[in-house]
Amino acid sequence: MTTENPTIEAFEGFATVASPGVAAVAFIPREHYKSVVAALKADAFEMASDVCGVDYLIAGARTLPEGVKPERFEVVTSLLSMSRRIRVRIRVQLPDADPTVDSLFDLYPGTEAMERETFDLVGIRFAGHPDLSRILLPEEWEGHPLRKDYGIGGVPVQFKSTPGPR
Amino acid sequence: MVIDENITTVVRPLWPTEETSEGSQELFPRKLTDPAELGREVGSVLRLPEGPTLDPTQIDIERSDDETMIINMGPQHPSTHGVLRLMLELDGEVVLRTKPIIGYLHTGMEKQAEALSFIQGSTNVTRMDYLAPLHNELVFSLATEALLGVEMPRRATYIRMLMTELNRISSHLMWMATNGMDVGSTSMMIYGFREREMILSFFEKTTGLRMNHNYIRPGGVAADLPDGWEDDVEVICNTVEARSYEYDDLLTGQAIFRDRMVGIGNLTAEEALALSVTGPLLRSTGVPWDLRRTMPYLAFDEVDFDVIVGTYGDNFDRYSIRLNEIRESVKIVRQLLANMPSGDYRVQDRKVTPPPRGRIDSSMEALIHHFKVFTEGFAVPEGEVYVAIESPRGELGCYLASDGGPKPYRMHIRGPSFVNLQALPLLMRGGLLADAVTVISSVDPVMGEVDR
Amino acid sequence: MGLEDLPHNFLTGQLEDLVKWARKSSMWPATFGLACCAIEMMSSGAADFDLARFGMEVFRNSPRQADLMIVAGRVSQKMAPVLRQVYDQMMEPKWVIAMGVCASTGGMFNNYAVVQGVDQIVPVDVYAPGCPPTPETLMHAILTLHEKVRTGEITRRRGVEPAVVFDAAPWVPEVPSAVRVSRPS
Ligand code: SF4
Numbered sequence: 001m002t003t004e005n006p007t008i009e010a011f012e013g014f015a016t017v018a019s020p021g022v023a024a025v026a027f028i029p030r031e032h033y034k035s036v037v038a039a040l041k042a043d044a045f046e047m048a049s050d051v052c053g054v055d056y057l058i059a060g061a062r063t064l065p066e067g068v069k070p071e072r073f074e075v076v077t078s079l080l081s082m083s084r085r086i087r088v089r090i091r092v093q094l095p096d097a098d099p100t101v102d103s104l105f106d107l108y109p110g111t112e113a114m115e116r117e118t119f120d121l122v123g124i125r126f127a128g129h130p131d132l133s134r135i136l137l138p139e140e141w142e143g144h145p146l147r148k149d150y151g152i153g154g155v156p157v158q159f160k161s162t163p164g165p166r
Numbered sequence: 167m168v169i170d171e172n173i174t175t176v177v178r179p180l181w182p183t184e185e186t187s188e189g190s191q192e193l194f195p196r197k198l199t200d201p202a203e204l205g206r207e208v209g210s211v212l213r214l215p216e217g218p219t220l221d222p223t224q225i226d227i228e229r230s231d232d233e234t235m236i237i238n239m240g241p242q243h244p245s246t247h248g249v250l251r252l253m254l255e256l257d258g259e260v261v262l263r264t265k266p267i268i269g270y271l272h273t274g275m276e277k278q279a280e281a282l283s284f285i286q287g288s289t290n291v292t293r294m295d296y297l298a299p300l301h302n303e304l305v306f307s308l309a310t311e312a313l314l315g316v317e318m319p320r321r322a323t324y325i326r327m328l329m330t331e332l333n334r335i336s337s338h339l340m341w342m343a344t345n346g347m348d349v350g351s352t353s354m355m356i357y358g359f360r361e362r363e364m365i366l367s368f369f370e371k372t373t374g375l376r377m378n379h380n381y382i383r384p385g386g387v388a389a390d391l392p393d394g395w396e397d398d399v400e401v402i403c404n405t406v407e408a409r410s411y412e413y414d415d416l417l418t419g420q421a422i423f424r425d426r427m428v429g430i431g432n433l434t435a436e437e438a439l440a441l442s443v444t445g446p447l448l449r450s451t452g453v454p455w456d457l458r459r460t461m462p463y464l465a466f467d468e469v470d471f472d473v474i475v476g477t478y479g480d481n482f483d484r485y486s487i488r489l490n491e492i493r494e495s496v497k498i499v500r501q502l503l504a505n506m507p508s509g510d511y512r513v514q515d516r517k518v519t520p521p522p523r524g525r526i527d528s529s530m531e532a533l534i535h536h537f538k539v540f541t542e543g544f545a546v547p548e549g550e551v552y553v554a555i556e557s558p559r560g561e562l563g564c565y566l567a568s569d570g571g572p573k574p575y576r577m578h579i580r581g582p583s584f585v586n587l588q589a590l591p592l593l594m595r596g597g598l599l600a601d602a603v604t605v606i607s608s609v610d611p612v613m614g615e616v617d618r
Numbered sequence: 619m620g621l622e623d624l625p626h627n628f629l630t631g632q633l634e635d636l637v638k639w640a641r642k643s644s645m646w647p648a649t650f651g652l653a654c655c656a657i658e659m660m661s662s663g664a665a666d667f668d669l670a671r672f673g674m675e676v677f678r679n680s681p682r683q684a685d686l687m688i689v690a691g692r693v694s695q696k697m698a699p700v701l702r703q704v705y706d707q708m709m710e711p712k713w714v715i716a717m718g719v720c721a722s723t724g725g726m727f728n729n730y731a732v733v734q735g736v737d738q739i740v741p742v743d744v745y746a747p748g749c750p751p752t753p754e755t756l757m758h759a760i761l762t763l764h765e766k767v768r769t770g771e772i773t774r775r776r777g778v779e780p781a782v783v784f785d786a787a788p789w790v791p792e793v794p795s796a797v798r799v800s801r802p803s
Contacts, residue, residue: 020312020551046439050552050563052578060569061548076565078552078580082439082453085460089552110442113588114580121276136269136617137731138696145277145730146576152281153274153730241697242650242704243679249652249697270697271653274731281729289726296654340657343664359664366661377654377750614653617694 008088010039015065022078023086027068030092033075034102040079040088041107048108049087050078051115053122057148072096073124077104077111094124103129121146233257239602241270247344247606248613252590259598264591268584271617279577283543284310285518287574289380291564294579295615296377297340300333301557302579302615303382308463309553309566310384313546314518320465321509322386327464328399328502329372329381331495335406336365337558338488338495341610342413345485348607349426354416361409368398385519386512399503407496410489418486427482431593431605434479441592442585445560446491447609450476450483457556469501481608488610491558517544543572559583559610581615634772641685641711642767645760648684649677650704652691655718655750659690662753672760681707686763687740688756692720693733705740713767715759716742719749 008016011026014036019025028036037048054074056062064070071093078089092101103126104111115126116135123144126132134141143150240251249270255263279290291306292299304326311318318326343358366376371392373379381388417423433443435451448455456473458466474490476483512519520539521532550567560582567576586609593605651659663669663677678684681704693701705714716736719725722745724734736742743766746759 019549021553025550047442047444049442049444049554049561050565050578050580052565052580054567054576059575060571062569063548076550076552076578078563078565082455082460087552087554108442109440110585110588113584114442117584134269136272136696138269145274151730152277152728154728155724155734241700248656270694270700271692272694272696272731273653273692273727274729275727277731278727278729293654293726296657356665359661360666363661363664363666376752377657 006084006086008040008043010036010043011088015068017065019089021087022089025089025091027065027091027093030094030101033090033092034104034107036090037077037079037104037107043081044083045079045081045088047080047082048077048104048111048114049080050076051104051111051118052076053118053124053146055122055146055148069093073099073122075101075118075124099123100125100127102127105129120144123147234262241267247611250587250606250611250613250616252602252606254594254599254602256599259600261594261597261599261602264594264602266587266590268587268613268616271613273614273618275618276577276579279574281573283572284384284546284574285539285543287577288383291577291579292378292380293614294581294618295557295559295562295583295612297337297612298330298333298558299378300330300382301555301562303380304330304464305553305555305557305562305564305579306566306577307382307384308555309551309564310546312551312553313549313566313568314384315547316385316513316515316518318386319510319513320507322511322513323464324502324506325387325391325511326382327466327469328391328499328506329369329387330464331498331502332365332368332399332402334558335402335492335495335499336362336369338492339365339406341488341558341607345604345607346417348603349423351417351423354413357409357413357416361406364402364405368395368402371395371398383512385515386510390511396503399499403496403500403503407493410492410496413489418489424482426601426604427485427608428480429478430481430597430601431608432478432480433589433593437592438479438589441588443560443589445556445558445582445586446484446487447560447586447589449474449487451479452477457554457561461554463553463555468505469498471495471498481604484608484610545570545572546574554580557582559612559615560586579615579618581618583609583611583613584616584618587611587616637772638768638770641772642764644673645686645713645764645767646676646678646684647674647686647688648681648704648708649679650687650689650701652689652693652697653720655690655721658750658753659688659717659756662756667753667757669757669760672757672764674760681705682709684708685711686713686715688715688717689721689736689740689742690717692718692725692727693736693739694731695733698733698739701736702739711772713743713763714740715744715746715756715763717746717756717759718751719747722747725749 006023008024011024015027016024054076055072056074057072062070073094075092075094076089078087080087094101101124103115105128113135115129116132118124119126119132120134120136121144133139234255234257236253236255238253241249251267251270253265253267254261275290275294279287282290288303288306291302294302339358339362343355346354346358369379370376373381373388433447433451435453438448438451438453452475454473454475457463459473471494474487474494476487520536525532526536546568548568548570552563552565554561554563561580562582563580565578566574569575590606590609594602597605661667663675669675685708687705687708689701716722720727720732721736724732728734733739744759744763746755748755
């Protein structure tokens with residue numbers, strides 16, 4: 001969307017790749033996640049447009065830049081700078097054993113619902129989130145449906161005749 | 167925040183207790199609520215950490231439960247626009263706290279998308295935002311095409327613009343109708359549906375269905391515009407434009423309508439940005455942010471239109487924005503009508519495009535190819551992409567990750583209504599219960615998209 | 619006093635027929651709009667399709683005042699208990715139309731979140747196919763139901779009858795005989 005590729009200072013020192021529609025996609029270790037986002041916020045990224053989680057358990061192919069250790073889970077955050085009219089995306093790798101990452105709630109309160117949704121459907125925990133409860137599924141639901149080891153849960157389609165005389 | 171030791175606060179289970187769920191979705195009496203959480207909810211799930219409303223001294227934690235009342239509204243309620251459920255704490259008629267509870271229409275579409283190929287995907291996404299189905303198809307198709315790296319023919323792009331703009335008009339008309347119903351103006355409801363029907367019959371002519379069209383697909387659109395479409399579109403433009411002035415006469419100056427809209431549900435630009443609110447809700451606060459203009463997709467940089475912004479961020483601003491966006495969309499449609507290029511309506515790329523109907527009858531090759539495209543689908547190169555467009559409700563985004571197979575590895579839709587709903591507690595706070603209905607209506611949530 | 623003394627604008631008939639006719643002619647639907655189908659349900663009530671022709675334009679918001687539930691849309695697992703509760707709140711006699719493939723069978727969403735057909739939760743009288751069913755289809759479903767009410771039995775128990783009955787076949791439901799009103803022979 002922008003012709004020249006603007007440099008994002010906050011991403012210096014981290015692995016980045018290009019992707020259509022965004023200025024850069026950065027791979028940030030989870031220890032630095034919050035501080036990098038804070039730096040981005042200071043750098044005129046006014047809005048967090050999206051947070052979502054991906055479970056890479058059974059992915060066929062997946063290319064990551066040098067030095068990024070692939071883990072099962074990934075949190076993908078899209079930030080938008082309205083004044084510079086660019087987007088950036090951050091991908092954070094999270095291990096299966098402890099899929100926890102810092103919440104962005106303090107920086108962007110608008111991520112509240114998105115993080116809850118990610119927790120609900122993918123089962124990623126956000127440390128510091130004010131109210132991490134299920135948002136879409138009933139409270140007593142077990143499991144996280146968007147994980148790849150969770151089946152789609154369909155029932156086989158049966159064709160049955162109408163009971164009784166017509 | 168200092169709490170009197172004598173008040174026993176029963177803290178409900180907080181993070182982390184069990185594997186499945188922490189906290190609770192519902193609103194609890196003040197006594198049963200953890201003080202920090204109460205603070206946030208009074209600041210009203212506003213959840214702006216630095217917001218002035220969060221001044222702890224302002225929060226009346228010790229207000230006894232006898233004075234207030236928690237009521238439940240929905241999920242089956244006529245004015246919650248579907249199956250939105252709200253829990254409200256009221257002091258008499260005044261709303262103190264609000265908590266939207268959603269998920270009553272959770273359809274598992276993101277999971278379903280992983281089981282459907284890319285070519286079937288738009289059948290799935292079109293059922294999310296059922297008032298603007300073509301926008302959903304568009305964002306999914308754009309994301310797929312970004313991964314495929316194919317270039318659209320100009321006619322396909324223009325047809326997409328035409329259809330989505332008409333869809334914006336029909337969506338806003340529907341909003342005018344339901345909003346009319348919510349404020350008690352039944353005539354507006356009848357009029358809104360009447361005009362919308364006109365657009366729907368054009369859609370039916372073009373796509374075969376009144377809603378949930380599956381018309382915009384990865385690789386172009388499903389069919390060319392029907393013969394004589396210019397006349398139909400011309401009639402739609404003339405009628406809708408003329409009628410939009412009738413709505414003006416009917417509502418804009420009307421005292422009762424103004425009483426219910428002006429100064430109700432206020433939002434400031436800072437709050438809107440912090441809460442990631444987009445669309446008419448954001449523009450009503452005076453931020454001129456419309457993705458068609460600021461980050462153009464399709465060919466919106468080639469058409470001339472105005473971005474409508476409000477000043478006060480109240481219900482009335484949102485009403486005027488939507489009414490005027492109908493006129494702006496008519497303006498865009500007129501330009502598209504005049505400049506519609508000729509050419510292909512889908513890419514001529516053997517990989518993504520099924521062969522034309524005529525060739526299937528004559529050639530075995532074509533038949534096999536057609537069969538393969540529709541049963542197996544096409545492989546999409548590995549990668550991930552986020553594409554956003556301006557739907558009638560705000561930024562509609564699609565995050566698509568492919569692992570090189572014919573099905574999306576992960577598809578995530580950022581629904582604008584889902585995010586916009588977070589502003590609801592803030593809009594309602596301190597208002598009257600009777601205004602709650604108009605506030606919900608002015609946010610224009612479509613539950614299909616909120617819950618997906 | 620014999621019948622011949624009465625004025626001429628007078629009809630005789632079975633009370634049962636009269637009751638059924640009255641039920642059929644003033645059916646009040648409850649709004650149970652869930653998803654896309656709800657929009658089509660609203661369109662059928664609006665100007666172009668005008669459900670008022672069948673005496674049905676008054677969509678009641680309270681289930682207590684309604685006798686027809688049109689389940690318009692997909693029913694999620696979270697919504698299912700609510701649906702049942704609304705159904706239970708409706709007064710007898712009551713009927714249910716499953717509008718759209720989602721309400722009828724789950725439709726294209728054969729997954730963890732969607733109830734595969736509302737007939738698992740409430741008894742359904744008429745299924746309206748389509749995704750979404752056009753207002754014409756919905757009207758056809760409603761007229762089918764009217765026909766069913768007009769020709770069916772007035773005291774048939776819910777849940778033991780076949781889903782679609784067009785001609786009143788001599789089919790005897792297994793219900794306790796105490797609740798059946800014997801037909802005048
Ligand atoms: S049947 Fe189709 S239109 Fe109706 S709710 Fe289901 S998906 Fe929507």
